[in-house]
Amino acid sequence: MRILGARDLMGILTMEEAIDAVATALTEFSAGRADAPTRLAVPVPESHGTSLFMPALVARAGGLGVKFVSFFPRNKELGRPAVSGVLVLADVRTAEPVALLEASYLTALRTGAATGLATRLLAREDAHTVAIIGTGGQAPMQLRGIMAVRDIREVRLYNRNPDKAYRCTRAIAEQLPPGRQPRLVVCLTPEDVVRGADIVVTATDSLTPVFPAGLVEPGMHLNAIGSFRPTMQELPPGVISPAAKVVVESRAVALEESGDLVIPVRSGLFRPEDIHAELGEIAAGKKPGRVSPDEITVFKSVGLAAMDVVVGRIMYERAVARGIGQELDLGLS
Template identity: 40%
Template sequence: MLVLSKRDIRALYSMKDCLKDVEEAFRAHQEGKTVTPVRIALSAGTGEAATLYMPSFVEPARSMGIKIVSVFPDNPKRGRPAIQGITLLTDAENGEHLALMDATYLTVLRTGAISGVAAKYLARDDARVCALLGAGAQAIGQIQAVMEVRNLAEIRLWNRTREKAEHLAKTIRETRPDWTGTVAVFDRPEQTVRGADIILCATRSTQPLFDGRQIPPGTHVSAIGAYLPHMREVDAALLNRSSKVVVDTREGAMHEAGDLLIPMEAGEWQAEKLYGELGEIVAGNKPGRERPEEITVFKSVGVAFLDTAVAKSVYEKARRLNRGTAIDL
């Protein structure tokens, strides 16, 4: 078995790699070549802390995998990361456990890449202003992915704790010293999203972050932070004004996406209005953005076939570059 640390993965796998792998995995899913049970969210008993168990099979990768991610929001107060994860990769042809790898960094890349692929197909080609609400663990991946698919001129940041947003602004500058655009930190969500072409939501909010009635035509919104039925980042007004509401998978969204489930239960939005899955658009079965004035919404709660596809790609690259530590169990 090959053990791959976060340092190993950082050295060999980039956001560009991840965007390519995620897009191909969505296409494989649309072709019926993945099997992904609904993940198990096991509560730690108090607060929002939970551990997520996410198995899947990806036929083109000839692999099975399970990602285990612990989300403990109060951990930073204890000097520990809020998100910790590992992935076990298994050969689907002979059952050999190929690799055990850090999934914390990969989750940031994979989750960012989901929004990046969505923006590629749903945001306007001339989108230049991106607003990000939330400066937690997933934030940098969101920005990195969108910067790969759109030529951004301005990034706007908001977080409940302003210092975290300011730290993220510094990180963006450090990771992309070649980028000549501007980064600004705002005090309120409504200020941050005003005039934005792309809005990224990456929080654990249980209430809508902004008034969907104020979002102008042509905006693309990606909501990836709320991953449980009681969590919510966007309101029914935005859903009803959108030309296309797209999800990563229908099954996952209808099981866990509070952004959709809460307004459905209140009679404010209907599941029949769901446009489709991102994989349908990637595979060319449905069009993405068709008109500049469309408002588009992408909702993701995460899906394990992406993790398995990404893990297999990382494993193969590590083997080629002789990275990682081989162990016998």
């Protein structure tokens, strides 16, 4: 088994390559050629955290494995990362474990790639202003995904703690190449960050909507990536119900796990059949993406292990070819 830490994984796959890998995974899933059961969520009340167990098989891409990832928001008080975990990859022919990958970087990369894919298919071609609410570890990778598919000139960031937003601008500036530095602006209110933006990203652990619905304008595209439990809600219901297109990775998983959809459905403001498509259906050309510059489009992501095993498999193969990582003999033979 090859052991790959976060530093081993960084730079092994470009964002453009990750977007293509995610497109493959979601296309296979929506075509019924992949299996990604609803993840098992284990609450850890004493730490106010949640541990998730996410298995998947994408046979055509050689992806078989399970991701164990945890979200413990109070870890920040201990100086520890809020998100941690590992991905175990197995051989699709024999089921023998072949690799153990650190999962926080992998999760950020594939989530940024999913946002990049959704933005490519749903945002206006002339979109150039991005608003990001939530400036944790996901924010820089979200921006990388968007910048891989659109010419972004201005990035607005908002956090209830402005110091965190300013730290995020520094992290973004360090990660982006000198020739591709958009204008970075820290906003002090949700209204200031969202108003007039072309693309909005919400990346928080909020239990209540993070901006007023009245700020959403015709032509806007929203990527909501933070809500992964039925009690969590980033988007106001007044955004979901009138949107021209609401797109998810998996209808079944989104309707079970995301409060951004569960809460409007329970209150009668949205119907399950109102989901326009799975992202893999649009990527495969089976359903239309944006067809009008005035459409309001929403991508509601909850994460799907099919993406992890496909992206992880490519990373593993690259690592083997380049001699990256450490080999561990499990004594299976």
